[in-house]
Amino acid sequence: MKNFALIGASGYIAPRHMKAIKETNNNLSVCYDINDSVGIIDSISPYSEFFTEFERFYDFSHSLKRSDETRLDYVSICSPNYLHHSHITSALRLGCDVICEKPLVPTIEQLNDLLLVEKETGKKVFNILQLRHHQAILDLKAKVRAADSDDKHEVELTYITSRGKWYMESWKGDPRKSFGVATNIGVHFFDMLHFIFGKLERNDLHFMNNDKASGYLEYEKARVRWFLSIDANDLPTSVVGKQPTYRSITCDGQEIEFSGGFTDLHTISYQEILAGRGYGIQDARHCVETVNVIRNGKVNIGCPSEVHHFVEGKI
Template sequence: MKNFALIGASGYIAPRHMKAIKETNNNLIAALDKNDSVGIIDRYFPQTDFFTEFERFDRHLSKLQFDKNVPLDFVSICTPNYLHDSHIRFGLRQGADAICEKPLVLNPWNMDELKKMEQETGKRIWNILQLRVHPSIIALKEKIAKGPTDKIYDVDLTYLTSRGNWYYTSWKGDSTKSGGIATNIGVHFFDMLSWIFGDLKENIVHVNTHDRSAGYLEFEKARVRWFLSINADMLPNEVKAKSQTTYRSITIEGEELEFSGGFTDLHTVSYQQIISGNGYGLEAPRQAIEIVHNIRHATPIGAKGSYHPFVKKPLAKHPFG
């Protein structure tokens, strides 16, 4: 049984990590969050020691390790994106491996510095890349690998996930903290595309605003038009008619990739692989981190060239001006 600590216990994604720790028969010995709405812990680890102050959390872990000989094997990180780098470093300094939600970091050079820390501490940094363990995505990767070596596939990626005005008040609405829409809701799709279709050759941004981002990516084996948005007005009418708030579509050569199901256990699968030493480490998401970093700093060119059809949909005004 491995011992875990978790940073960011009150966030949206934390319960998936708690569930994964529980389902892999391990133990959560301590959790931290500045917010105390963490009753979800009771579902998995009611005996976990919980802290709202980092200093007390840090001291507690040290006392467990040095006064009671309780080892800390992993620190799971579910905090806002801009804090990942710091919290990964904390985990390694505690003598534990770090398991971090996407995006691993906001900037490519952060990965270079973390690599030095891995070497100095002898500990590993693991990334949750759940799409890489999704059966449909694995099958697609195998299909592409067995296909014609000279074929370039045409791909359209559309991901619409509605968010209310709270989004803009939260850290997610601050691009310096979240990295913007392409980073916050798109990085795992860009990682998936990198994993399947190879090295990136071109990255063009058509639109990049508070509520949407769109562009064109050319990989070794794919030409990708992509569109991401948190604006409910972008949803197709048939989706709105069903009172659904999310629309996810990936077409390859005009054929829809069905991967809407099978998401509930992907964190558990990821944890199983990490604990066995076969997870996705520090270097795995590098190209995706480079892609979203470049999107964030690119100058959008508008509806020119090979752009996603949704690019021409009317732009929405920011709710706070």
């Protein structure tokens, strides 16, 4: 049994980490969040210590090192994106391995710094890249590999996840903290595309504002038109009034069904990490590079046929 700490315990994704820690038969020793709406802990790990001040959390976590029985083995991080680097390096210096939500960090400079701190501490950082464990994605990757063709697949990625007015008032709506919509809701899709279709060769931005972004990516094995949005007005009429989210990936005109199978992916990710097969810093490099270019890019429309149909008329 390993001892875990959790940073960002009141966040949206934190319960999946709590559940994964419990389902892998490990112990959630201590949690931290500046917000105290963490009643979910009672149903998963009611005896966990909890702090709302980082200094007290860190001091308590450090004191646990005095006993082999209580010392922390892992720190899981679910805090806002802009705090990931600081929380990861703090956890490494506590003598713990780290499991961090995506995006791992926003820039290549911070990614390289994490490699240095790993070397200094002898501990490891693992990124939750859960779509790499989704069976539909694994099946598509195997199909692409088996085709063994020089031809590139035609892919369209559409993801609309409606968010209310609260979103723009939260850290997620502040690009200095979330790094924008393409990073916050898109980074795991960009990792998935790289995982399936190989090295990225082109990255063109077609449209971006506070609530949506679109562009064109060309990989070794695919040409991808993508569209991401948090605006409910972008939902297709077929789902309006029925569901707040629309997720679609087509490959050569065929829909890839992966709307289900998400609930256990964090537990699978933890199982793989604990078995020594986790995805580390270098595995995250490709998607960090991709969103960094998108975030800092200028609109560049190379060819009208490369534009996603959801943004036709907007550019």
